[in-house]
Amino acid sequence: EIVLTQSPGTLSLSPGERATLSCRASQSVSTSSLAWYQQKPGQAPRLLIYGAFSRATGIPDRFSGSSSGTDFTLTISRLEPEDFAVYYCQQYGQSPFTFGPGTKVEIK
Amino acid sequence: EVQLLESGGGLVQPGGSLRLSCAASGFTFSDYAMTWVRQAPGKGLEWVSSLTGSGDTTYYAGSVKGRFTISRDNSKNTLSLQMNSLSADDTAVYYCAKAKQWLPGNHDYWGQGALVTVS
Numbered sequence: 044e045i046v047l048t049q050s051p052g053t054l055s056l057s058p059g060e061r062a063t064l065s066c067r068a069s070q071s072v073s074t075s076s077l078a079w080y081q082q083k084p085g086q087a088p089r090l091l092i093y094g095a096f097s098r099a100t101g102i103p104d105r106f107s108g109s110s111s112g113t114d115f116t117l118t119i120s121r122l123e124p125e126d127f128a129v130y131y132c133q134q135y136g137q138s139p140f141t142f143g144p145g146t147k148v149e150i151k
Numbered sequence: 152e153v154q155l156l157e158s159g160g161g162l163v164q165p166g167g168s169l170r171l172s173c174a175a176s177g178f179t180f181s182d183y184a185m186t187w188v189r190q191a192p193g194k195g196l197e198w199v200s201s202l203t204g205s206g207d208t209t210y211y212a213g214s215v216k217g218r219f220t221i222s223r224d225n226s227k228n229t230l231s232l233q234m235n236s237l238s239a240d241d242t243a244v245y246y247c248a249k250a251k252q253w254l255p256g257n258h259d260y261w262g263q264g265a266l267v268t269v270s
Contacts, residue, residue, distance in 0.1 A: 080258075
């Protein structure tokens with residue numbers, strides 16, 4: 044089973060700042076099969092990034108994904124008020140298709 | 152417009168069974184893999200089970216294997232999750248989600264969830 048570790052657990056930032064979220068896989072994730080989701084309280088998750096780099100439909104370009112080996116990064120270039128939420132990574136290259144524990148981005 | 156509507160959640164006693172359904176519309180259902188993801192109160196997302204567009208290949212998390220059965224009826228655009236031998240650890244909101252392709256993968260549409268309480 045591929046274990047995903049996200050860091051930090053909580054990120055305290057102000058609107059307009061840059062957010063960098065990390066997701067590390069315990070082993071290689073095939074063909075960059077890594078997605079990022081955003082979840083706000085009481086809502087279903089929303090797909091942000093798939094294939095490690097590709098933005099989902101309707102996602103603003105302030106969200107970007109990158110990878111280096113087993114390390115994946117979600118970057119929010121300038122935080123908007125609606126971006127404060129919990130972010131999860133998920134690998135879908137190998138069953139079980141595991142999620143990371145999440146990073147909460149909160150207003151400082 | 153893609154819509155996913157879960158039903159069948161509720162309160163069940165430990166050891167009991169429950170069947171969740173997800174009614175899909177707005178897309179060609181049989182072309183896409185489908186998934187159940189759950190979220191225990193105050194916790195993160197946990198992948199539960201997926202199946203391919205045809206329904207002939209299924210995948211399960213270790214925590215539910217042998218107790219839960221995922222299935223789909225492509226003629227009725229419906230996804231199901233039969234849950235047996237439930238325990239308190241299965242208490243969660245259960246989301247159905249549509250994959251972006253025929254094989255399980257990332258999920259571009261999600262339902263609003265069905266609450267299952269085992270107590």
